[in-house]
Amino acid sequence: MAGCRRRTWVSRAILLSVLVFQAALSLRLENTAFQDEAVHLASGHVQIAHLLNGTPVPPDYASHFSGTPLLCPVLAALVDARFGLPGARLLSLFFMLGATTLLYAMTRRLFSERPALAAAALFAVIPSTIVLGHFATCDSAAVFLLALAAWSIVRTDRAPLVAVLLAAPVAVLAVGTKYAAGLCLPTLVVLAALVAWPHRGRRSIVRAVLLVIGLAAPILAGLHFSDVLDGVGATTTAGGHGTDGARELLWKSVVWSGPMFLTACGGAIAYARRGRMNESPSVARLGVPGGVWRALLGLLLCGTALLALGYQINLANSVAFYEYLGFGLLFAASMAGVGLIRLVGEHFRFPQLACVVWVATLCVGVTTLAEWFTSWPESSRLNVALRQYVTPGAGRYLAEAPDVPAYYLRDITDRTRWTSLRSIGYQDTHGAGRHGEDGYRKALADGWFDVVVLDVVVLDGVATPRMEPVVAAAVRGSGKYRPLDTVSFGEDQGRDRIRVKR
Incomplete structure (x- = not known):
């Protein structure tokens, strides 16, 4: 015993x-x-x-x-x-x-x-x-x-x-x-x-x-x-x-x-x-x-x-x-x-x-x-930069992976104010609904977003490689946004480009 x-x-x-x-x-x-x-x-x-x-x-x-x-x-x-x-x-x-x-x-x-x-x-x-x-x-x-x-x-x-x-x-x-x-x-x-x-x-x-x-x-x-x-x-x-x-x-x-x-x-x-x-x-006697x-x-x-x-x-x-x-x-x-x-x-x-x-x-x-676990970009510097330009309780923001900044900035903003590159439902000045590539182009041409975050390197299943170049071109062509900051995450992980409305 x-x-x-x-x-x-x-x-x-x-x-x-x-x-x-x-x-x-x-x-x-x-x-x-x-x-x-x-x-x-x-x-x-x-x-x-x-x-x-x-x-x-x-x-x-x-x-x-x-x-x-x-x-x-x-x-x-x-x-x-x-x-x-x-x-x-x-x-x-x-x-x-x-x-x-x-x-x-x-x-x-x-x-x-x-x-x-x-x-x-x-x-x-x-x-x-x-x-x-x-x-x-x-x-x-x-x-x-x-x-x-x-x-x-x-x-x-x-x-x-x-x-x-x-x-x-x-x-x-x-x-x-x-x-x-x-x-x-x-x-x-x-x-x-x-x-x-x-x-x-x-x-x-x-x-x-x-x-x-x-x-x-x-x-x-x-x-x-x-x-x-x-x-x-x-x-x-x-x-x-x-x-x-x-x-x-x-x-x-x-x-x-x-x-x-x-x-x-x-x-x-x-x-x-x-x-x-x-x-x-102890199990020798068991059947x-x-x-x-x-x-x-x-x-x-x-x-x-x-x-x-x-x-x-x-x-x-x-x-x-x-x-x-x-x-x-x-x-x-x-x-x-x-x-x-x-x-x-x-x-x-x-x-x-x-x-x-x-x-x-x-x-x-x-x-x-x-x-x-270390393959996605460390976002602390991005969050610090965004905090200066996110209006508490207001504004509209576009990001490839919006949930991360929305989580870290939840004391001044909420997820409903953020749009990803997966889908958009934008209503133009004439009341017409715009979706997909057309929706992003029109929204950016009208300066609908206050801040745009591009080139976020994320893992498979989160990134939207088809839509990212469309949005990047629309941002550059709109003339409504100026580059704010570049937060580097290393040569192998890319960078975040932050643009704010002029």
Whole structure:
């Protein structure tokens, strides 16, 4: 008994070390707010102002946000109001640390302590985990809620069948927080049946049906009584089609998740062939499920990691690909933990093999998406320059990525006064509506905007290369705007050109 308690405390101490290391990897990232963060936090502030003061919410706001604006954005905005962007990013870190802890608990329940620690150690250093742990968007909260739902399903495998319904509201919240989390709902349903099968037999099918009902009822109600369906279509299923080829997406998937996914596949194969291999002395006396069951569990957990790849290939779009990979890798991590322990072998015969895999995964996380975090221009100098020429509570402003300056200048302006290069609805002096290129040309010729910010270098999915030269030419040809300042961000990141109305 004393040995069991000692092993538990040692396991917890190692887990704490993993979490500290994960936090250090995320906190080393630094940059000003990215477009997605600005949109996320701004939506929360808009909702809070609406709830407290009745401030109108833009009618199409939900259709531009990939999650329900009333959930995570409100919480993040409350933190942002008190602690700023660093506080909102720390909230994301809290969610990702919680997801790693729940992954450990789930894997420990499925297998034992050693695979659980290995799974947590691998998940803590993959690119998605590192970035989402310091990225103030709803993705980290969705990962945490998926982890909580999966842990609830595994933890109640021997409880009465209705206990599985505890996971239903958590999973629904995950989908509401980030619509793409719905990719993992089939995995949760099948997992509910699989983990209960050794204890309940065919009754585990009833457990899965109960979970389907628990998921379907609130989701269908939400779709019927809200505009969530418009948001899902605009931001998740139909609004993100791009031109990225399958080969490019496959290569990014290999780079970002290859080491961990291959380890998970190896673990699934090894687990299907042999149920136990001295992963922990405490499980030697436990029964081992059959080979078919073990193969199905490995197929389910590893296959979930491929859902994001298939989804993005369908959309031909790599925007937010790393976020969606994190959803699937959360499940594959359990099998990766088994794979890492099987590489070590019995009696720790080959620990160097596990070290090589972990170090390779760490290097990928540190050198790929960690670099991505610094790939957009640092905007503090731009914000200082704009603050001098933005009129408090008035004016109209044009920018390629307006959400970032609107976020930093929210004490003197609001997003409704900013226009992006994605769309415009300008009414000329004769009352005629102008849209698209014609709308930008006419608005600039009339001097409708007070400030124009051009040449903002942003990431794929945000930039509008087709419209930028049109607007730049219209600004120069209008004669209504004078150059104000050039804020340089380095030779490799371009610059911002600020022009103000004469």
